[in-house]
Amino acid sequence: MIKNLRYVLLLPALVFALAPVYWMLTISLKTEVDQFASPPPWFVFTPTLQHYYDAFVTRAFGQYLITSAVVAVTSTACALVIGTAAAYGLARFQLPWRLNRRLSLWILSTRMFPAIVTAVPLFLMMRDVRLLNTRASLIIVYTAFNLPFVVWMMHGFFADLPRDLEEAALVDGDSRLGALVRVVLPLVAPGLAATAVFCLIVSWNEFLFALVLTQTDAAMTLPVGIAGRVTQYEIKWGVMSAAASVAIVPILVFALALQKYLVRGLSLGAVKG
């Protein structure tokens, strides 16, 4: 009885969570006639890939997609290298003046600023150095944005790691750097991968900085491209849904890979800024 009640309550939640996303997928596959049909055809319609063609071949969404991918991958790589080094330094060396703890907390606190607070000055700074409407501006900003997250995630993974292993390597005559590359990094590889995926998701989903810093077709990311279409006077619903549906794909693949680390990462504010 209680058990059945559970399902009675859970099934509507499931439908409520998934139906809107499903509806968008159907719009991206429907002809204009079916899009505006009443009552709404949830299941029976003639599918077409026309909107995907329009979005990614006729319009510039293919370019936005490439920009999104380049920016996400490059900024993630930069944040990982810089952040992992800092995390290792903070986790494995005893610094004077209780700097380990102080620096860690300070680094994390920079992540807590509301995005709009830094968006205004960053826009002006990027304008001053003539980097507005470039991929470089987004790569730089996202690297800084992901950095505190990388430091904290990797700090945790390094701290969980027994130190005997690398000390053995040090005794064997390996240098610090050698021990790090040959012994420590392979051991934290799963954590490193999870951290990377979180950064990729954040950069891929990010909207406000991208909106502020990029307004040209050559530099804008997928979210900004989609948003630009939404707020125009005449909206091409099919094209927009097609672009949005494509934007979801990498996220869903990543999310599956992340199940195990989800709570830890999300508690540090991954996924959204």
Place this chain on the structure above:
Amino acid sequence: MPKSRRFFNAPRRRSKHELLLPALFIAPALLVLLALSIYPLIYSITISLQQETASGVKWGLGNFARLVSDNFFLTAMAHTFVYAAAALTCEFLLGLGLALLLNKQIRGRGLFRASLLVPMMLPTVVVGVVWRLMLNPNFGALNGTLKQFGINTESLTWTASPRLAMLSVIAVDVWQWTPFVFLVLLAGLQAIPQEPYEAALIDGSSRWQTFWHVTLPLLKPSILIVLLLRTMDLLRVFDQIFILTEGGPGFATETISLYIYRTAFRFFDFGYAAAMSFVLLALTNVISAIYIRFLQAKEAA
């Protein structure tokens, strides 16, 4: 997050070399953050102290003085609080309910869990698109389906209606972020050991008593953390509302982040926008400090 332990052996005599190495590891990160988090804040302070006037730039607290008498700013603040309070309440209650329902081993649990997480993984822009399509008064799936059940949808224009727009954007936030509350609380529930429950069972406590006296107190740290994180995000909300309503119709859903954006990037009044952003920053800092104090009180108890 693991507590900061002492990672290193008893402090040894430090040579210059031993301080140089950690500095090389840590310095790049510090430089990046100084340049792109701290410098922008300082930059922001300086522009917030400048006002453009006909006779040139005037320094002072003028931008901050304007805040008090700016009805748009005060209304945007009020909207932000209404939005945050309503969404936080709904997300917490629904998320807790779902976590309790899924805390038992039931058939299809993995599927439920994975599916419920979909909304929160989506880019916020996509969430905006999804709900534009659902809520559109003319061909949206929601009104279309309601019509099939014989409900008159004439007045249900959702995001286009001054009366329903706020309700709509709150509902969309609840849709997207209840899964997050659910996930954190479920993890919290699963970390609770079995013994207190067995003790409660022996004492003959009712289900309700067990929930109130055992589950809730033990879940408190998770609850506080998730409320803290949600509050921070809700106070700074921008993306979904920008896509769904752009703050409209009129000013009906304009929150503080949207108003700052409009001031800076539509009216190009960067000084005033910077001044407002410091109010938002101070607000989020005060609220997070209060939460953290509660958290530490719990840890000490």
